[in-house]
Amino acid sequence: MWTIIVSLIIGMLLGLKKAVPDRVIKYNSRFQQAGIILLLFSMGASIGANKEMLLDLKTMGIKALTFAMFTTLFSILLVYIISRRFMEEDSRK
Amino acid sequence: MTYTILIALIAGILSGKFILPREMVSNLDSISSFALNLLILSVGIDLGSNREIFYNLKKMGLRVLLIPLSIIAGSLIGGVISGLIYNMPLNLGLAISSGFGWYSLSGVMLKNIAGPKAGTIAFLTNVFRELIAVIAIPIIADKLNHLSAIAPAGATSMDSTLPIISEATDKETAVISFINGALLSALVPVLVPLIYGLNK
Numbered sequence: 001m002w003t004i005i006v007s008l009i010i011g012m013l014l015g016l017k018k019a020v021p022d023r024v025i026k027y028n029s030r031f032q033q034a035g036i037i038l039l040l041f042s043m044g045a046s047i048g049a050n051k052e053m054l055l056d057l058k059t060m061g062i063k064a065l066t067f068a069m070f071t072t073l074f075s076i077l078l079v080y081i082i083s084r085r086f087m088e089e090d091s092r093k
Numbered sequence: 094m095t096y097t098i099l100i101a102l103i104a105g106i107l108s109g110k111f112i113l114p115r116e117m118v119s120n121l122d123s124i125s126s127f128a129l130n131l132l133i134l135s136v137g138i139d140l141g142s143n144r145e146i147f148y149n150l151k152k153m154g155l156r157v158l159l160i161p162l163s164i165i166a167g168s169l170i171g172g173v174i175s176g177l178i179y180n181m182p183l184n185l186g187l188a189i190s191s192g193f194g195w196y197s198l199s200g201v202m203l204k205n206i207a208g209p210k211a212g213t214i215a216f217l218t219n220v221f222r223e224l225i226a227v228i229a230i231p232i233i234a235d236k237l238n239h240l241s242a243i244a245p246a247g248a249t250s251m252d253s254t255l256p257i258i259s260e261a262t263d264k265e266t267a268v269i270s271f272i273n274g275a276l277l278s279a280l281v282p283v284l285v286p287l288i289y290g291l292n293k
């Protein structure tokens with residue numbers, strides 16, 4: 001778990017200090033896409049290899065929809081209240 | 094990219110079910126935790142290279158930080174409520190909600206630290222969040238106010254939903270939207286594992 005946070009901090013420092021040459025940076029987003037594809041493929045494989053998970057996919061979808069709706073709703077509500085209260089001149093309609 | 098992501102996931106499910114032997118799947122798991130760290134390193138480099146964020150933050154004033162803070166608080170409240178509805182452990186509900194719409198990253202991260210079930214829910218949650226954002230942004234910008242239109246987008250407000258926000262609002266809100274997305278994106282790889290590790 002900590003390795004994730006340490007990787008992020010090292011990456012951010014490398015980026016801030018411009019330690020990575022531009023010609024390498026150019027490939028950074030390609031690299032991220034490749035990484036995400038590999039990781040999602042592997043996540044898919046664990047789902048596919050697990051019968052219980054496959055049967056559960058619909059329940060998981062409904063749970064996910066609930067999470068998506070509540071997180072979005074409360075984010076909007078809080079930003080609306082805070083922006084009305086503290087940032088009125090920025091939040092003209 | 095959205096299609097590629099879906100194809101990768103579906104191809105994975107199909108090969109996990111029909112092609113790959115069990116041992117291969119667990120080998121893939123160990124490769125993927127290494128790949129995840131490399132991916133996060135690369136995300137960090139991207140975020141660190143965005144120096145104009147600091148310049149824009151200075152220009153706009155620290156008050157704009159209230160936007161990402163409200164989005165974090167709102168998402169976590171939503172996560173607690175949804176977790177309660179389904180009787181989930183508190184740390185899992187909070188970790189799912191701290192993906193802030195970044196589905197690819199939060200999904201694979203939770204899969205690696207909390208198992209495929211948590212990863213799948215996180216992935217779907219944040220896919221749905223981005224879909225809701227695409228629909229909600231123009232409506233909110235019109236009915237509530239411009240700044241609130243950034244809220245549903247979460248971490249995606251610096252890339253995939255930025256064009257929609259900038260179209261529905263104004264220049265200044267678009268800059269705040271970018272700052273917001275960059276900060277939330279930097280926090281996803283920190284908050285998801287930290288919060289999940291809370292009561293462990």
